[in-house]
Amino acid sequence: MTNPIHPEAEALLRPRARLITAPDTRAETLRALAAEATGLIVRAQLPDDILDHAPHLRGIVRHGVGLDFVPIPAATARGIPVANLPGSNTQAVAEHVFAALFHLRRKLASLDAILRDRGWIAAKPLASDLDEVGGSTLGILGTGEIGRRVAGIAKAGFGMRVLGHSRSNRNLDGLIEPVDRETLFSESDAVVVACPLNDATRGLVDARLIRRMRGRAVLINVARGPIVEAAALAEALMAGRIAGAALDVFEIQPLPGDHPLLACPNLLLTPHVAGTSATSLRVMGRGAAEEMLRILAGAPPRNLVNPEALANLSRRTGRAERGEPAVR
The missing domain is CATH 3.40.50.720 (NAD(P)-binding Rossmann-like Domain)
Known part of the structure; x- marks a missing residue:
């Protein structure tokens, strides 16, 4: 073992x-x-x-x-x-997706830290600029078992519009609106990467697709690290061109202590535990x-x-x- x-x-x-x-x-x-x-x-x-x-x-x-x-x-x-x-771990990964999405959208950890450090008055106004998850648009890259579970929670639990893209765009259970990759990235408020890693998906989420994302959009990767070009994502985060990201997987694991991603703002990093x-x-x-x-x-x-x-x-x-x- x-x-x-x-x-x-x-x-x-x-x-x-x-x-x-x-x-x-x-x-x-x-x-x-x-x-x-x-x-x-x-x-x-x-x-x-x-x-x-x-x-x-x-x-x-x-x-x-x-x-x-x-x-x-x-x-x-x-x-x-x-x-x-x-x-076997579909529910765990789906729950991780929404935990990450709420971390990025509602910023509870930041509110807690500011309240403890600077007080009630400093923390309270920050909530006024935070977007709700309900009613927003979720894009899912890879509509397999995990993608469909995320879509079901998004639609039934939060009334989200759900876009999806996969090679076949079949078996979407009426939950997911099939679109091309470009539309998924340009129209989604949050993009979840849930596709398998193979020759076709390696480097799939590149600078070109990331540039299509909305300024208040976030990216969540629970698939495999090499699917997302880390340098392109880091550049977008450093420049403030997207609102945030959450990565559970990386091209190099464990993530080296001097990796550029560690310096990025608005980035949630977890050590490949979405399915755990x-x-x-x-x-x-x-x-x-x-x-x-x-x-x-x-x-x-x-x-x-x-x-x-x-x-x-x-x-x-x-x-x-x-x-x-x-x-x-």
Whole structure:
């Protein structure tokens, strides 16, 4: 396991496997531990060549949803099934989006700090210039499960107009008005980035799109760091051309202490925790354990993301070493 998982999940696995948790997530550490692993439960970025160092591997389970942590083409070529856990942290991420939106819009932390430092009279007038969330326009880039959950809360809870853009613009459940990217950025009061990271979305939110945003608009990224060009966002924030942003993900993680984003005003930074809560960790942990147990038993996982690997699954299972498997 690249990181610890929920105790209930470990309890499910322990009768069937020797559990080893990596002491850190450096590439060399993960390569070394993969040498004897029968299964991998993944919460951190795997090195691209991890499978070259894992001759006994039967399967990989992503503790979560995003698949950019796993070298799926290499796993498929080797007949190694990969599973993830769709929907396991959708509510947690959606709640984080609105927590960030209220932080940026209603500025409660700033009001609290000013009241404590400078007093009631200094703090109270600041609320007069704050925009309400209700009735404003929310743009969602990426209308998958998370995007649709955010849209449902926005529309039913706050009466927001919801715009959305994705490759297909299907399955929008009547909640989302499909628009092109340019319209989404130019007409939204808040833009939420919730699309997967791939070749098409890397650097997608660039200076050109950010320049289309309204002066009082905010940007929230709960997807992956490389989707948003950090330099372009920092420049817009420093120049005051947008009202604020909230980033939970970054191109380099952990975020270096001298990163330019740390100097930006009106920017909420969190350490990739949008999908993390006590509830979601339990759900993801148990889900990952159950999928891994299926794989170790020679059965396909329920949420198989590379079905092409099934053709080789039986052959690989038959070759696997007998005895107590090691899940790492």
